[in-house]
Structures are given as structure tokens and as C-alpha cells.
Amino acid sequence: MSAAPVSLSRELLPKLVTTLREGYGLAALRADAIAGLTVAIVALPLAMALAIASGTTPDKGLVTAVVAGFLISALGGSRVQIGGPTGAFVVVVVDVIHRHGYDGLVLATLMAGLILVAAAVLRLGQWIKYIPEPVVTGFTAGIAVIIFSSQIKDLLGLSMETVPADFIDKWPAFWAARDTVDVAALVGLGSLALILGLRRLAPRVPGFLVAVVLASVLAFALGLDVETIGSRFGGIPDHLPTPVLPVITLEKLRALLPAALTIAFLAGVESLLSAVVADGMTGRRHRPNAELLAQGAANTASALFGGLPATGAIARTVTNIRSGARSPVSGMLHAGFLLLFMLAFSGLAAYVPLAVLAAVLVVVAWNMSDAGRFLHELRAAPVSDRVILVTTFTLTVLVDLTVAIEVGVILAAVLFMHRMSETVSVSESGEKPELAAGLPPGAVMYRIDGPMFFGVARKLLDVLDRAGGAPRVLVLDMTTVPMLDATGADALSTLVGRAQRRGAHIVLAGVQRQPLGVLHGLGLRHRKGAVIFAGTVEQARRQARRLLAGTGGSPDATVH
Template identity: 85%
Template sequence: MSATPVPLTRELLPKLVTTLREGYGLAALRADAIAGLTVAIVALPLAMALAIASGTTPDKGLVTAVVAGFLISALGGSRVQIGGPTGAFVVVVVGVINQHGYDGLVLATLMAGVILMAAALLRLGQWIKYIPEPVVTGFTAGIAVIIFSSQIKDLLGLSMGAVPAEFIDKWPAFWFARDTVGVAALVGLGALALILGLRRWAPKIPGFLVAVVLGSVAAFALGLPVETIGSKFGGIPDHLPMPVMPDITWVKLRTLLPAALTIAFLAGVESLLSAVVADGMTGRRHRPNAELLAQGVANTASALVGGLPATGAIARTVTNIRSGARSPVSGMLHAVFLLLFMLGFSGLAAFVPLAVLAAVLVVVAWNMSDAGRFLHALRTAPISDRVLLLTTFTLTIAIDLTVAIEVGVLLAAVLFMHRMSESVAVSDSGEQPGLAKGLPAGAALYRIDGPMFFGAARKLLDVLDRTGGAPRVLILDMNAVPMLDATGADALSTLVARAAKRGAHVVMAGVQRQPLGVLRGLGLRHRKGPVIFTADIARAKAEAKHLLSEGSGTSAGGSPASGAD
């Protein structure tokens, strides 16, 4: 008996509502406030750094973290998810801004939000889990390499023109500018060493924030000639912008659709991956479609206030959990604290050296790369998974993230179909002596093991060619065929038709419900030649004996009497 479908309204119900229904007291609020403050301290420098790496101004990152972060927690399907700008979007955002300007990015983000909401209403949240891990690992590691490469100029204070957009052109340009390493390198590398040191020996201390504060104080106090947020961007505003609808035309919608689909894909994948990580740490279960809906609303709202794409952030979510978060309120408070920082301390952000933010992003890139998993996969994974991993990784770096995802998913599907087709076995009674017992002369028996889909149909068409003396009755044991698609059914139809031309009958034994439904739907039994269905092999052999004892039996084009159906 199939399980009762869950109503869509329940699938889309925010975890915040569930939490409040269970009861929410002062102790939970206190725990969530501490966790929210802790995450806000981590997110503050990160949001600015990610915005700058994306080719825009630091305030865009803060606005995104405040607006989208609040909505992702308030409406999401996870109790402890933290949302905001993430490194996964950096490459896409840079590309969209370079090609279509910031207005194009805003519209693409708005479109992505609508796509995510539609995906939630269509219940596509469960389908994200079918994206192969080598694809996710490959493009994530590729993005990490690109982010790292984009920070070398600021980290080392290189005096050079515009950094080349293409990855393969960046490193030669850095090499040619190696003699221009400036004082900023001391600040950037010092901040990097401080972050790594605190992470190793004092992991509870917010290394990012400490590095930003100390690096800013050192650069200001010593009067170091380093580029800062103030010198490059003029500081950040002390208020949130008012919502503005972007200019929408059909031409822009068509042009930006590929970018919007990529943003929606990344937002969906990363948010649900983050939610799965959170489930593993908390023992809870998230609602994937509610999470997609929240991502859609959050990205739509972020676009309306001129923000960046947003999604669930794994590192900040883990920090939230380890800080004692109990409910989505912690994520909402994290956004509120960020807003308070923005309103009260925006003037101080002007003194933050870009070299320090580059150090922050170098650490983010290393964390994103998940180098341990990447190298482990290269050592131990099947060769097909290694090919998939390296292909996605290489395409992400050398060509384009969108191309990498498309090729990666397509290649994964082809490899999966190949593996599935290889798993389908067609064996005759000679290969399995137990099947030959009781088989009458003039009959041949073949057993099919595995799902019959278009990737494996060729094996089925080879069956009749392997029967040698053209048996008058061909028995197919289909008890181990759980699934049959249209191509597999067509292959069966072709086999039956070819048998009919030889004056032979086909008996199908033990056909399961789904394959039987497909065959009946195609009318195979009545219009495609002489075929009989029996409940099991014993009855199929008995039916074969009956047909052979009748001599010519039913005419090749007729409809024979049915066995057990």
C-alpha cells in the first residue's frame, strides 16, 4: 500500500511555525540570541569580502545578508539554516556584471527567485539530491580555485592593471607583476596567518573579525599605504535601500535566462546541501520544498533592494549549530545584528584594508575546495566518477560554471545509463542449469535481470539472434525486471514481431506490475504478435508444452489464449 501523499501546504510550511507551535520560551530565545550574535560576527567581514570579490561594493553583501538572511530563516524548511551571499555565486555574479552590468545581475537574481518559488510549488526539492556528488565536488572546488586566484592581487598588493578575466590568463599576469609586491602583502599575509593560527589554537575566537579589526588598526596606526574600503569604495551606507523594481523587458528576460537558471540551480543545490549537513548535526529533518520557497522569496527580495544572490551558507550554518541555536529565530537575529552593525558602525568599515578581506576569502576558498574529499575521490572513486569530477572541475576553471554544470550533469547521466545497462543481464537456460529443468524440446528460455530501459534495450534485441535453431516457443523470465520504459517495451515488441515472422510464440513469465502496465498500455499482447503472460516459470513451461503439443498452434498473427495473467 502506497503512503498517503503529504499536502503541499505542509511541505511548504516554514520550520519557524513548527517551532513556535511546539512552544518557544525565554531559554530558547537566549540561546538563539547568543548563536545569532556569534554568526553575525562571522558573517560581517565575510559578506563584505564576498561582495568585493563579486565585482561590486561591500554594502551589497551586507544588504543581502540582512534581507535575504532574515527571510531564509523565517520562511525556510530548516531550523538552523543561515542564509546570505556565498562563495558559490562569486564566479556567476562577476560574469553577469561584466556582461550585463549590475542592473542585469539584479534582474537575473529576481528571475532566479521566481524560478525557485516555481520549483517549490512543483515539489522539485527532492530532485536536487539526484545531482551526483562528483559534479558538486568538482564545480565547488573549481569555484574555490577561481576565488583564490581573484584575491592574489589584493592579498599581495600587486601594482598592475585590471586583472585578466580568464583564469588561464591571471597567473601569467601575476607573475609578470611579481616585482611590484607592496606593503599590503605584510598586512594580507599577516591577517592570513592570524586567521589560521586562531583556527588552530583558539577555534572559538572569531578569527575573521579579529583579523579585520587588528589589520585595520595596524594599517591606520602605522600609516601604511594600503588600499582600503574607504579609498576604493568610499565606505558603506548606514541604512537599507528602499525596494525598487528593475526595468523588465522581454529582450532582457530572454538574454538573462541562462544566468538566472544558473543562479537558481546554485541557490537550490547549496541551500539543500547545507540543510542536509544541518540535519546530520542536529538529528532533525528539513523540508526541501519549504527551503526552496524561502530561497525564492529571499532572492526576489534581495533583488528588489539591489542585493546579490543568496543561499544557505554551510560554514555559517555549522557555526550557528555549534553556538547553540535552537530554532530559525537565531538566523533571523543574525540578520538583525548585522543590520545594527551596519547602522551603528558603517563609518569604521572604511578603514578595513582590502588585503585583509582578501585573506578572509583565501580561507573561504580553501574551505570551499574541500581538498580532503577531492583528493580522496581521486584516489578511491570508480574511474567514471574520477572522470566526472575532473571534467567538471576543469570546465569550471577553464571555460564557464554554467557549461561545467551542464556537461557534468549530462556526462553523469550518460555514465549512469552505461552502468545501468551493464548491470542488466540476459542469460539462457544453458547458463543457469536450474532453468532448463522441465523445458520441452523446441523451446528456449532466457532470464532478464535488471531494469529494461533504453540504455539496455539492445541486449534484449540480441536474444532472438542467440537462439540458434529458431525455437518455436521463446520463454522470457521477467521476474527480476522491476522497471520497463518505452524503449525497453519497444524492444520487446520488436522481439515478439521477429518471433512471429519465424512462426514462434513468446511467453513472458513473472512480469511485475509496472512492466505489465507499460506492455498493456502499448497493446503489445493484442496487436504485436503471439505473446502469452504467465505468473511464473513453471506455468510458462507448461504453456510451452501445450503450444508445442498442438503442432502449429495459434497462427503467427493471431491472439493466443492467455495463460495466468
């Protein structure tokens, strides 16, 4: 017996509720508190760095990590998911701010949140898994390259009035400014070396935070002339902003819809990918639609507080798991610890050099690129997947992330349909003796193997042309046709019309339930005398003999 369908309320139930129902004691709280503090230490410099890379102020990243991070854990469908700002949004956020200002980004994030809520209610969570892997790998690696490129100025302390927006123009500009490298390069490159060294020699030590603190102390103690958060942004507020609803007009909604859809797509894909990674590490199963609902609520709330788009963060989620997290409480505590840091230590953030945050983002970019997987797919994947990978990557870097995703998905769909159409075969009784067995002269049988969709409709229309005008009865063995779409059915209907004009009958043998429903729905059964449905191939052979003998229909065939 098939399992009963899960109700929508069950699909949207937060894992926090499930955890509390199972029983939650002091030992679990202690483990979650340690994990939450560990992740907060990792997330603190990341949130500021990602906000700066996105073209805004560091406090926006902290607000996002606190507000969205709390809601993603409290409402999400994963026990150990950590949410907040991520590198995947940097390119989109920079573009939206450039085109529509920060107010436009806030409204686009709000719209994306509502789109994600709708996607959860419509149970679209399970559909995310159909996004092709080469598309995800391609645009993620492309984003990593863009983030890396955007940090060169601060990493090396280059003196440049403006940094070109286009990737191709950035590097000649960096090269032209190479003589302006200053002491910030020592801070940036030294921090980068420290982070990588700690990762290799002491992986449990929070390298990002150690580098930020040490670089800040040394820069202040030695009086280094480097740009800091305070000199560029004036420091960080010691409180959360008051929620404000952005100004909404129909014109703005139309202009920001593409950006909102991109943000919603990225939030949905990355959060569910992160949840899948967490499932693999913990042996648990997440609820995809509950996760989408949490992402929707989190992005809506982040927008109201003036924050950035948010999603599940794979690296921070993995850190949470390795630190011993047992429930969503760890993610909620991570947000609470970040708020505490913001309230207590906001004044000290002004002394953080931008070069060390650039070093943090260089490491983030390298992690995002997943170079090993990218190169493996480039070497070992089928040619079609390699084309998708390279196309998506190239368009992300050189054109636009939205265009890259659209083209990548469409290209993947077209190539998939091509591969599927190649698997569908049509065999003729003249070529296969086993099909010709039992057929009277004047009858021809064709066996169709595989789904009949619009990608293979042309093959179906070629059947009668291949048969020529001689057959008086054309038998189509559809026993192994599991699926028929509207285009395939229309091609079959065209085939029937051609057969009628030539005075031939068509017998459809072994039609399965789904194809039969489509044919009936399109009215093919109403073509009286043209089509006969036979339950089996043997019944179709007997029906062909009767038709050629002039006896018409039979008890074992349905005539329409």
C-alpha cells in the same frame, strides 16, 4: 500500510511555525540571540569580502545578508539554517555582471527566485539529492580555485591596470607584476597568518572580525599606504536601499535565463546540502521544499533591494549550531544584528584594507575546496566518479561553471547508465540447465535480470538473433524485471515483430505491474496471437508445451 502522502501545505510550512507551536520561551530566545550575534560577527566581514570578490561594492553583500538572511531563516525548512551571499555564486555573479551589467544580475537573481518558488511548489526539493557527489565536489573545488586566484592582486598589493578574466592568463600576469608587491602584502599575509593562528589556537574567537579590526586599526595608526574600502568604493551607506523592480523585457529574460537557471541550481543545491549537514549535527530533519520556497523568496527580495544571489551557508550554519542556536529565530536575529552594524558602524568600514578582506576570502576558498574530500575521491572513488570529478573541476576552472555542471551531470548520467546496463544479464536455457528443465524441443527460454531501460535495449534485441531461426516458442522470464521504460518496451515490441515474421510465439512470464502497465500503454497487448502473458515461469513452460502440441492458449495464461 504505507504512510499517507504529506500535503503540499505541510511540505512548505516554515520550521519557524513548527518551533513556535512547540513553545518558545525566554531561555530559547537568549540562546538564539547569543548564536545570532556570534554568526553576525562572522558574517560581517564575509558579506563585504564576497561582494567585492563578485565584482561589486561591499554594501551589496551586507544588504543580501540582511534581507535574504532574514527570509531564509523565517521561511525555511531548517531550524538552524543561516543564509546569505556565498562563495558558490562568485564566479556566476562576476560573469553575469561582465556580460549584462549589474542590472542584469539583479534581474537574473529575481528570475532565479521565481524559479525556486516554482520548484518548491512542484515538490522538486527531494530531487536535489540525485545530483552526483563528484559533480558537487568538482565544481565547488573549481570555484575555490577561482576565488583564490581572484584575490592575489589585493592580497599582495600588486599594481595592475587590469586582471585577466581567464584563469590561465591570470597567473602569468601576476608573475609579471611581482616587482610591484607593496606594504599591502604585509597586511594581507599578516592577516592570513592571524586568522589561521586563531583558528588553531583559539577556535572560538571570531578570527575574521579580529583580523579585520586589527588590520584596520594598524593601517590607520601607522599611516600605511594601502587601498581600503573607502578609497576604492567611497564607504558603505548607513541604510537599506529602497526596493525597486528591475526593468524587464522579453529580450532580457531570454538572455538571462541560462544565468538564472544556474543561480537557482546553485542556491537549491547548496542550501539543501547545508540543511543536510545541519540535520546530521542536530538530529533534526529539514523540509526540502520549504527550504526551496524560502530560497526563492529570499532571492526575489534580495533582487528587489539590489542585492546579490543568496543561499544557505554551510560554514555560518555550523557556527550557528555550535553557538547554541535552537530555532530559526537565531538566523533572523543574525540578520537584525548585521543591519544594526550597518546602521551604526558604516563609517568605520571605510578604513578596512582590501588586503585583509582578500585574506578572509583566501581562507573561505580553502574551506570551500574541501581538499580532503577532493583528494579522497580522487584516490578511492571508482574510475567513473574520478572522471566526473576531474572533468567538472577542470571545466569549472578553465571554461565556465554552467558548462561544467551540464557536462558533469550528463557525463554522470551516461556513466551511471553504462554501469546499470552492465548489471543487467540475459541467461539462456541452453546455458542454464534450470531454465531448460520442463521445456519441450522447439522452445527456448531467456531470463532477464534487472531493469529494462534504453541503456540495455540492445541486449534485448540480441535475444532473437542469439536464438537464431529455430525456436518456435520463445519464453522470456521477466520475474526479476522491476522496471521497463519506453525504449525497453519498444525493443520488446520489435522482438515480437521479428518473432511473428519467423512464425514464432513469445511467452512473457512473471511480468510485474510497472512493466505490464507500460506494455499495455504502448499497445503491445493488441498483437493478437503473438504474445502470451503467463503469471509464472511454470505456467509459461506449460503454455510452451501446449503451443508446440497445437492446443493453443490455456486457462492459466492471458492471450493477447
